[in-house]
Amino acid sequence: MFEGHDPYLVALSVAIASLGGYTGFALAARIRNTPGVSNRMLLAGAAAFLAVGIWTMHFVGMLAAPLPPDTVYLVLPTIISFLICALVVGISLFFVSIGEPSLKRVASSAVLLGVGIASMHYVGIHGLAGPFAIAHDRTMVLLSVLVAVVTAYGGLRAFLAQQEGVRLIVSSIAFGIAVSGMHYTAMLGMHFEPLTAGGHQHLGGGLAASQQILSIVVAVLCFVIAAGFLLSLVPDQRRQAATAVMVDPISPSVAPEPMTQASASPRPMPAPLGGLGQPPRAPVPRLPVEGADGTHFIDTADVRSVRADAHYTRVHDGTRERMCPWSISEAEAQLDPSLFLRVHRSHIVAIPHVALVRREGDGAVLELDGPSPHRVPVSRAKIAEVKARLGLVNRRHA
Template identity: 75%
Template sequence: MFLGHDPYLVALSVVIAILGGYTGFGLAARIRGKPDASRRLLLAGAAIFLAVGIWTMHFVGMLAAPLPPDTVYLVLPTIASFLICVLVVGISLFFVSVGEPSLLRVMSSAVLLGLGIVSMHYVGMHGLSGPFAMTHDPAMVVLAVAIAIAAAYGGLRAFLARWGGVQLVLSAVAFGIAVSGMHYTAMLGVRLVPSADGLHHHAGGLAASPQILSLVVTLLCFVIAAGFLLSLVPDPRRRAAAGDAVAVMAADTALPEASAAPISPRLRPGPLGGLGQPPPRAPVSRLPVEGADGTHFIDAADVRSVRADAHYTRVHDGTRERMCPWSISEVEAQLDPGQFVRVHRSHIVAIPHVSLVRKEGDGAVIELDGPAPHRVPVSRAKIAEVKARLGLARRHA
């Protein structure tokens, strides 16, 4: 049984797993709305960072273990363990990203990924060479497999949800702790039995000392840390979209509250009655939405609401939300202003589908009909306009 691990290296291994998970899930979150080539590149990047995080965590944990001083690491099994990790992570992410991610598909991918992580661990363990024989407690092996599959399922759910902000941090922390828990659970079941002759028991081949492995692991730690820091750099397009949203909000609040319908900033007439301004475009009849197998189109008449999501949007058809590659301002400019109204800086609703409106705090809430009714917030500046569009405005003598 391995006791007396170096606590600093144990803590470092957990941090590395968390950073790898955060960077991998962060890349996965950027897949939406990208063309096929960029999507494949981001998917590969997500798989590599997750695999590097898992593998590096494993070998930092190995360096933390109190191994015999003359222990070496066989190069072939060590490299094979890394390739196993990259392969199973890539296959699992690809499998759930193609087509509709059903529960059966996610569970199957989680089992594959969990077994791959455990295989990486035990292949790497048997890359150890020294004057000992290694055995494993079957109960601990089973427990390690269960933890790995649970961690894989949570990781795939985070990948599919494509969370950001606090949710992404929490999912990465949970993933890193779970993967580390799998490693140290498996290590509890390891027994090193000293050999009678005191000789190394391996079939030969290239071997690396712990010092060389430490250099490789240090390099990978820097790679993971660099990827993590780069993932924190704001996307310029996202900042531009945020500035556009602020400009739209300021322009909207400058309009009279009871105006008939909101007009996109890029379509508002100039002070000379529209001289020099582009002519208004005819409303579109369909909106593009992204699916795992490509871009689909949804009829504008079926749209219940549109929600801003960074520099993209989420379109709700009364059943579910789907990602649209247009910004909230672009959607507002393309939809029929007689049917749709911007009720919040981040929300557009279809007036014909409003089934309920209720005052809430300083603003209001609108409920949209459909098989899966959902609610949308209304900003205080838009309440009067929404009431007017719904025929609820107060009439004065």
């Protein structure tokens, strides 16, 4: 089945997958520096371009294949195949973007995404209709699913790495080759079996499209991907401005303007070698939080808890939650460890504000005081440390 493919369309399918990967990964690289609604829009855009790139690559590959004469595409399975692709890509990217991207979280997302991509492929394949039946080699089916899962894992890692420059280009090309490899691995194990005279899998009742119509649809999607690719090359003005501030020397004849609270949202800068051999960093007295009119600052004494929210955090002051531009790890590094404790991979609490602790399942729950008390989960691995910090080490029950 692999013989007879149009080499130019095969190359185009790899290029389309690579461009879709580049656009999606480039949008992912901007997520970390973009707050609020724009963050979610970038995440949705990254998922959309990756999904469209994968799906379009699949059908460009189908156009490259030597299909039997009079082959048509059933519209419903074709649409369902795209919806499957968009759904699993969106869910997988969202799942790895919330909280800490642990190996278990990324691996489970990769399995979901890989199986989803394989499902998209085979649903699309069985959207083919004509005087033939389609058969698959089971070994190649399993191999194609394995390739899809490995490809998904690599793609999610590239998404989380938020790469730029040459590394982004290399990752995108590798992603395009891997996605295409899954498709052509599956095609290698597929063959058509002619039906008897008068037999036809498309016997009416289902809307079908010719290869010419599919070519038009694919051409439009190729244009969309190319446009997204070109737009992703447009420099981010906010990032350029931040870079200029960091690298441009300050003229000695011009005094720098003092930074106001609303003019910038400070981010902690990592110390060389992780701070090895340097004096411990003093805890920050305030945390930046975003408001409708700019960046505000909240005293750490008023902070009850910090909760991870994708690449950012939500700071609770006992009354409400507000978005902080720091990640959960950055917040943990900046807060006073004698007052704050990370009780869960997604939660930090202020120990002096703990009003209640109780066991719940394998873990525990803390209630923080304030005008609007709220509860925070404690992971099983952190229960002993929480009890020690609360002076409960000699008690049997938390």
